[in-house]
Amino acid sequence: MPTLQEYPAYARLQGSLLGASESLLSWSDGRELLDLYGGHCVNALGAGDLGLGRALERQWQQLSFATNLVDHPGRAPFYEAWQKLMPEGDWQVFASNSGAEANENLLKMALAATGRSRVVCFEGGFHGRTAAAAAVSDGANGFPLTPFDVLRLPWGTTAGIDSSVGAVILEPIQSLGGVVEPPAGFLEELRALCDATGAWLIFDEVQTGPGRLGTPWASQHYGVIPDAFSSAKGCAGGFPLGLSFAQSERAASVPAGLCGSTFGGAPLALAAATHVAQRVAQPEFLDHVSKLGRAFHGLVGTGPVVGVRGVGLLIGLELAPGLSAKEARDALLEQGILTATCWNPQVLRISPPLTLAGSAVGQLAQALCHLPYPSPAGS
Ligand SMILES: Cc1ncc(COP(=O)(O)O)c(C=O)c1O
Known part of the structure; x- marks a missing residue:
């Protein structure tokens, strides 16, 4: 009997993604995760955008x-x-x-x-x-x-x-x-x-x-x-x-x-x-991206975040020494937020759907405050 398995191209996170709507991901352990990764910048309009679905359906039928x-x-x-x-x-x-x-x-x-x-x-x-x-x-x-x-x-x-x-x-x-x-x-x-x-x-x-x-x-x-x-x-x-x-x-x-x-x-x-x-192309769409990007930049000093880099919704949170981006990503995932790492071990990447709600920044701020990291000397 032949067998078929996936070529091991990826180191995957534990669990699996069962469904997604806008910026919410239904995870296999029953939780709804906040998506600050956006499928690696792919879900620009959020998951399952209805207008996009209708456009595809119309085209498929035509x-x-x-x-x-x-x-x-x-x-x-x-x-x-x-x-x-x-x-x-x-x-x-x-x-x-x-x-x-x-x-x-x-x-x-x-x-x-x-x-x-x-x-x-x-x-x-x-x-x-x-x-x-x-x-x-x-x-x-x-x-x-x-x-x-x-x-x-x-x-x-x-x-x-x-x-x-x-x-x-x-x-x-x-x-x-x-x-x-x-x-x-x-x-x-x-x-x-x-x-x-x-x-x-x-x-x-x-x-x-x-x-x-x-x-x-x-x-x-x-x-x-x-x-x-x-x-x-x-x-x-x-x-x-x-x-x-x-x-x-x-x-x-x-x-x-x-x-x-x-x-x-x-x-x-x-x-x-x-x-x-x-x-x-709608002006309010791009305004939203800029406004939300500025809000993420306001996270400097929140928990382990010592700096914020990037523009709009392509963002890197620079973490204090003592907490790596991988540790932060895993700890945030425990708290129900999906973020990403990159080649810089101290930078946590954020590239959410461009339609993300403004409340997500406060949610991330709260979660960041709960991250375990060594306090700066003397504080
Ligand atoms: C900046 C950049 N260019 C090119 C690519 C390659 O895109 P694809 O995986 O669709 O071939 C990527 C993928 O991550 C990327 O981030």
Whole structure:
């Protein structure tokens, strides 16, 4: 008798998730957990958003799938909705299925357009697990060779970006790396260097957009517009979709037909993404994200929290020495709140649904006050 088991890719939490609604998770031990993780930024509208469900149902009944050999009527509303979120400029988009693919395709486009074979990336960056995305991610790549030359620079530095470089890729805020913002002037310097050398400046906005920073994209928050950027995770509110955006002027030098995907841009994913963009484009939606982000920043000094980093609802709580983020995450889970760790052992990550209720901040504050941690000397 053959057997089949899951490949052990993940170290999972104890228990399992039986259901979810908005920012509440029904856990297998009977508790309702407050979701401050948001399915890793995927549940942008919260779990089970009714409008999103209706959009998917309507689309499924009208046209469940269309191959890319044909056009379908879901494209026009998608462009109309997403256009409203775009940074200044004329843009083209290619749709795939995940964040890694979205980055992979942008790197392919940039190298094809420039005719170069070197990519600059940064220590602490994460861009996915396919060959090109893994090559520019920090840590073990998982492949014996990289598909192009990689120059990995310390975060915030630019030495070596010259006319041999086809693309510079970065997360505007490094999320897994510890919710690390760009140092002042860094993005502007990268923009100037890419203008001078002809390299594509690529922002990986898989976590920072759409809407998570209180602006549609990080580029609008920081005032620096890249040549290209990727989106995935929350962009279709839980439906798999990767989007690779490139300035039309840059995209004009990419050979037609370089990219392709069976499922990319199919009706269901576009219907979901159209609904997400329509919600994010409402001014009160982004105001809510900014306001809630500021409230989380007010947690400095609460329990073990010695600092708060990040923008909008991409947040890192810096913990006092003596309590690691993993210990804090486990203790908060005991108290009914799901948070996340990252590569910095002292930073607890918070990336909730963008629709989270304001009362969640008080709930977290109370729970933080109950965390066991050594009191600062002398207090
Ligand atoms: C910043 C960033 N880029 C890319 C990816 C890869 O996305 P996916 O897992 O959808 O391939 C991730 C996933 O965590 C991410 O956080």
